[in-house]
Amino acid sequence: MTNSTPQVMTIAGIDSSGGAGMSADLKTFTMNGVYGANVVVSITAQNTTGVQSVEMVSPTMVAAQLKSVADDLHISAVKTGMLGDAQTVTTVAKAIQTYDFGAFILDPVMVAKGGAHLLEDSAVTAVIQNLLPLSTLVTPNLPEAEVLTGTTIQSDIEIAQAAHQLQQLGAKNVLIKGGHGDEPVVRDYVLLADQSAFWLESQRFATIKTHGTGDTISAAITARLALGDSLKAAIIYAKHYVDATIRQSINVGHGHGPLNHWATMDATQDRINIVDVQA
Numbered sequence: 324m325t326n327s328t329p330q331v332m333t334i335a336g337i338d339s340s341g342g343a344g345m346s347a348d349l350k351t352f353t354m355n356g357v358y359g360a361n362v363v364v365s366i367t368a369q370n371t372t373g374v375q376s377v378e379m380v381s382p383t384m385v386a387a388q389l390k391s392v393a394d395d396l397h398i399s400a401v402k403t404g405m406l407g408d409a410q411t412v413t414t415v416a417k418a419i420q421t422y423d424f425g426a427f428i429l430d431p432v433m434v435a436k437g438g439a440h441l442l443e444d445s446a447v448t449a450v451i452q453n454l455l456p457l458s459t460l461v462t463p464n465l466p467e468a469e470v471l472t473g474t475t476i477q478s479d480i481e482i483a484q485a486a487h488q489l490q491q492l493g494a495k496n497v498l499i500k501g502g503h504g505d506e507p508v509v510r511d512y513v514l515l516a517d518q519s520a521f522w523l524e525s526q527r528f529a530t531i532k533t534h535g536t537g538d539t540i541s542a543a544i545t546a547r548l549a550l551g552d553s554l555k556a557a558i559i560y561a562k563h564y565v566d567a568t569i570r571q572s573i574n575v576g577h578g579h580g581p582l583n584h585w586a587t588m589d590a591t592q593d594r595i596n597i598v599d600v601q602a
């Protein structure tokens with residue numbers, strides 16, 4: 324398999340409007356030069372104004388898809404997105420333990436931008452117990468980090484504490500995304516396995532067209548890992564990529580519009596500050 328094309332996989336829900344979930348993942352994979360496999364766990368009737376309806380795929384069918392991919396493809400990095408319920412979470416966890424899918428990026432999707440719940444409350448414990456300990460990297464936004472740690476996060480110190488707590492729960496590396504809020508600078512916090520930590524800072528782009536930002540950054544990390552980047556390099560690259568997709572905006576829909584996945588990276592090179600945290 325040494326000469327095979329880099330192959331990654333997303334395990335997620337489908338957004339009918341193509342902006343978030345699996346569609347964002349696949350566009351990100353393609354634009355970043357890796358082949359993407361896709362295991363569907365749910366179908367959402369969704370557009371840029373909200374989620375109108377959700378139907379889960381049966382755990383048996385999810386398990387069958389995972390086996391089909393594992394039997395044939397050579398997946399070197401996998402990410403999860405919307406998982407919906409506890410049964411799906413445990414099905415996915417079992418597959419990740421059974422098959423070798425390489426690095427595992429856990430994007431613990433809970434609530435859509437429009438407010439719709441994409442993970443049942445009863446499934447949060449399953450994510451903490453079954454998926455966090457398997458994850459190479461967990462990528463919660465601030466509200467998701469609060470739910471996973473059972474804490475309220477209001478300061479830099481509390482963000483750092485939450486990241487440490489997520490490591491204690493089993494995640495090897497942590498990226499806490501700071502897109503939520505309205506401060507002029509967007510700040511994401513990264514805590515790596517070796518205990519080094521840094522902030523990724525960029526100017527907030529004033530827009531509501533941020534449908535799928537979390538999916539896109541985690542998919543870009545997944546792609547770059549499959550291409551051989553170190554985790555730190557993959558995270559920094561992915562931050563540049565998502566920044567470009569937000570800034571070079573496109574006009575689709577009437578609400579939280581989708582990103583421009585074919586954005587060029589040139590103009591984004593100097594936009595991200597990396598601020599190391601002293602131990």
Ligand SMILES: Nc1ncnc2c1ncn2[C@@H]1O[C@H](COP(=O)(O)OP(=O)(O)OP(=O)(O)O)[C@@H](O)[C@H]1O
Pocket residue numbers: 343434435436463464465500501502503509510511525526527528529530533534535536537538539540562565566569
């Ligand atoms: N308005 C913005 N301007 C610049 N960067 C942004 C903006 N909104 C989000 N980002 C960046 O996008 C990435 C995703 O962060 P965010 O907190 O939005 O994730 P998320 O809530 O999981 O996204 P989603 O649920 O939409 O998939 C982060 O790197 C964040 O800094």
Ligand SMILES: Cc1ncc(COP(=O)(O)O)c(N)n1
Pocket residue numbers: 335336337338343344345367369404405432434435436437441533534535536537538
């Ligand atoms: C199927 C699916 N997966 C993930 C999201 C999160 O994205 P966002 O928070 O931008 O709505 C979503 N809306 N739909």
